[in-house]
Amino acid sequence: MSAYSVTEPSTRSKWFAGSLVILYALITMIPLAWIMLTGFKSPSDAISYPPKVVFEPTLEGYVNLFTTRTRQTQEFLDANPPQNWADEIVREYDMVIVGPSKFGERFLNSVIIGFGSTFLSVFLGTLAAYAFSRFKIPLADDLLFFILSTRMMPPIAVAIPIFLMYRNLGLSDTHLGMILLYTAVNISLAVWLLKGFIDEIPREYEEAALIDGYTRFQAFYKVVLPQAATGIASTAIFCLIFAWNEYAFAVLLTSATAQTAPPFIPTIIGVGGLDWPAVAAGATIFLLPVMIFTILLRKHLLRGITFGAVRK
Amino acid sequence: MAEVQLTGVSKSFKTTQAVIDMDLTIPDGAFVVLLGPTGAGKTTTLRLIAGLEKPDTGDIKIGGTSVTNLTPAQRDVAMVFQQYSLYPHMSVRDNLAFPLRSPILKTPEGEIARKVNEVAEVLHIPHKLDNKATELSGGEMQRVSIGRALVRDPQVYLMDEPLSSLDAKLRADLRVELKRIHAELAATLLYVTHDQIEAMTMATHVGVLDEGRLVQFGTPRDIYENPRTAYVAARLGQPRINLLPVGLMGEDAPAGAHQVGLRPENIRHGAGRDAQVVRVEHLGDQTRLHLKVADHDVITLTDPHTTLEAGETIQIAPENPVFFDASGARIT
Numbered sequence: 001m002s003a004y005s006v007t008e009p010s011t012r013s014k015w016f017a018g019s020l021v022i023l024y025a026l027i028t029m030i031p032l033a034w035i036m037l038t039g040f041k042s043p044s045d046a047i048s049y050p051p052k053v054v055f056e057p058t059l060e061g062y063v064n065l066f067t068t069r070t071r072q073t074q075e076f077l078d079a080n081p082p083q084n085w086a087d088e089i090v091r092e093y094d095m096v097i098v099g100p101s102k103f104g105e106r107f108l109n110s111v112i113i114g115f116g117s118t119f120l121s122v123f124l125g126t127l128a129a130y131a132f133s134r135f136k137i138p139l140a141d142d143l144l145f146f147i148l149s150t151r152m153m154p155p156i157a158v159a160i161p162i163f164l165m166y167r168n169l170g171l172s173d174t175h176l177g178m179i180l181l182y183t184a185v186n187i188s189l190a191v192w193l194l195k196g197f198i199d200e201i202p203r204e205y206e207e208a209a210l211i212d213g214y215t216r217f218q219a220f221y222k223v224v225l226p227q228a229a230t231g232i233a234s235t236a237i238f239c240l241i242f243a244w245n246e247y248a249f250a251v252l253l254t255s256a257t258a259q260t261a262p263p264f265i266p267t268i269i270g271v272g273g274l275d276w277p278a279v280a281a282g283a284t285i286f287l288l289p290v291m292i293f294t295i296l297l298r299k300h301l302l303r304g305i306t307f308g309a310v311r312k
Numbered sequence: 313m314a315e316v317q318l319t320g321v322s323k324s325f326k327t328t329q330a331v332i333d334m335d336l337t338i339p340d341g342a343f344v345v346l347l348g349p350t351g352a353g354k355t356t357t358l359r360l361i362a363g364l365e366k367p368d369t370g371d372i373k374i375g376g377t378s379v380t381n382l383t384p385a386q387r388d389v390a391m392v393f394q395q396y397s398l399y400p401h402m403s404v405r406d407n408l409a410f411p412l413r414s415p416i417l418k419t420p421e422g423e424i425a426r427k428v429n430e431v432a433e434v435l436h437i438p439h440k441l442d443n444k445a446t447e448l449s450g451g452e453m454q455r456v457s458i459g460r461a462l463v464r465d466p467q468v469y470l471m472d473e474p475l476s477s478l479d480a481k482l483r484a485d486l487r488v489e490l491k492r493i494h495a496e497l498a499a500t501l502l503y504v505t506h507d508q509i510e511a512m513t514m515a516t517h518v519g520v521l522d523e524g525r526l527v528q529f530g531t532p533r534d535i536y537e538n539p540r541t542a543y544v545a546a547r548l549g550q551p552r553i554n555l556l557p558v559g560l561m562g563e564d565a566p567a568g569a570h571q572v573g574l575r576p577e578n579i580r581h582g583a584g585r586d587a588q589v590v591r592v593e594h595l596g597d598q599t600r601l602h603l604k605v606a607d608h609d610v611i612t613l614t615d616p617h618t619t620l621e622a623g624e625t626i627q628i629a630p631e632n633p634v635f636f637d638a639s640g641a642r643i644t
């Protein structure tokens with residue numbers, strides 16, 4: 001038995017808190033679980049009513065997601081036996097696989113644009129936040145407000161001007177254009193979040209490093225950055241989630257070359273309308289990078305790893 | 313090691329003048345303690361020498377060359393901060409090695425290992441070398457912090473109240489340790505504190521600061537016995553010097569005297585003016601008598617085994633009094 005403590009919560013309140021967390025997690029996970037399940041359903045199971053929770057799993061959705069298929073005559077199908085398991089699945093609909101779909105390309109676009117703009121936002125945001133936090137900048141407060149004010153309207157309100165601007169600049173449907181756009185939207189968040197984190201890092205660390213023989217930039221790099229890791233990681237996650245999920249601008253500004261996954265996934269057409277299992281399969285794969293990124297940086301999201309080395 | 317010289321240095325922040333026209337010479341190999349209350353400009357003086365602040369006017373020389381326009385790294389000084397300021401993401405070993413790995417020193421790793429172990433021995437922390445900096449107690453953190461200064465061989469060591477956050481025993485130990493280190497390294501050391509015991513026990517020279525000005529500079533003994541102002545007199549001595557209106561004790565005062573300063577040990581008992589005992593404080597090694605002389609508080613020392621009690625009346629007379637004029641300046 002542990003000693004009695006007034007600050008330690010009682011067993012009952014721990015159970016209560018635990019149940020609440022589990023209940024909340026279950027509720028938020030239902031849509032996710034549904035998407036993942038739908039990815040393994042057949043098209044008829046996916047739209048059956050009442051919804052099926054128990055069903056025979058199939059990889060049809062994933063096959064349809066990654067391939068382009070054409071319908072063929074019976075003679076052609078008889079003459080060409082299926083070459084692999086994926087082929088066999090599409091034969092049920094009298095189809096053959098003729099090549100890969102655009103999903104891989106779109107997914108890669110999402111990776112380039114999402115991570116590219118996240119890196120740029122966090123990189124610029126860290127430098128700006130450090131400057132605002134440590135140096136005397138004329139009109140610093142006004143500048144910070146100006147940076148924040150770019151978030152005060154919904155970005156889509158400027159969609160038409162940006163559309164025209166991008167067309168004239170040749171940035172429409174380019175990776176660079178989308179990276180710049182998402183960076184512009186994210187940078188105010190990055191600057192403000194990171195300034196808060198850097199403000200909390202005592203100046204003594206840099207001053208100590210300056211006296212220990214390092215230049216200001218080396219002190220920033222060797223002492224401030226490692227301690228801002230928590231802030232940088234959480235800022236990066238927020239930026240990535242926005243850039244990764246953004247739909248409206250992606251629909252408007254991209255088409256053939258730089259289209260990202262969000263506008264692509266809902267357009268996957270199957271036999272007679274939307275191919276829901278393929279859409280769900282696409283959504284599932286699309287969720288993975290952000291999930292992995294968040295899990296990798298989870299440690300940094302918990303604050304306080306460096307707490308207590310400077311007496312306040 | 314080198315001499316540090318400040319000439320006409322001033323520094324102000326917005327509305328406050330932190331350091332005013334300071335002339336200060338820290339001789340090579342001296343242990344100089346800057347003494348003064350909070351806000352007297354001690355820390356600012358230290359930061360000016362370190363290069364963390366730029367003076368508004370005046371010049372700072374280290375070892376004869378002007379460093380006023382140099383960066384902290386170029387000045388080759390080591391500093392211990394009041395707060396521990398260890399790099400929390402590094403181990404104790406890496407913290408100690410950090411200055412040696414700087415682009416200016418670029419010490420070979422073998423040499424670094426040797427120096428780090430050496431300093432760890434001196435500060436009694438060799439078993440903590442592989443701990444993370446955050447896993448230390450307050451006393452250990454401050455020792456590492458001092459160690460980070462000691463691994464180097466700088467022109468001057470600067471210390472900003474390094475012992476103020478430690479408990480009494482550790483403070484006493486480290487005081488002795490610092491004094492020993494100073495003697496062994498023959499280092500030039502500038503040490504800031506508001507603790508007069510630290511000043512008296514460690515310093516070869518004491519500088520007393522008041523509102524940004526250097527009021528007096530000299531050996532601890534000299535400052536204790538020949539204070540230039542009433543302010544300086546009140547900064548050293550425990551219990552404090554009694555500052556009384558002239559004539560109260562019936563002494564011979566020079567012309568213009570306004571206040572008379574009487575150290576507790578300079579009050580003779582058994583003759584002179586009547587004084588009422590208000591309180592008797594037994595501190596073990598000494599016993600303090602709190603007296604009232606015509607509405608003025610006077611503190612003096614007495615025999616540790618005294619039988620005096622509150623309410624009794626004794627006679628006291630001054631011995632070697634010092635006199636100050638209306639502005640607080642000493643009259644001799």
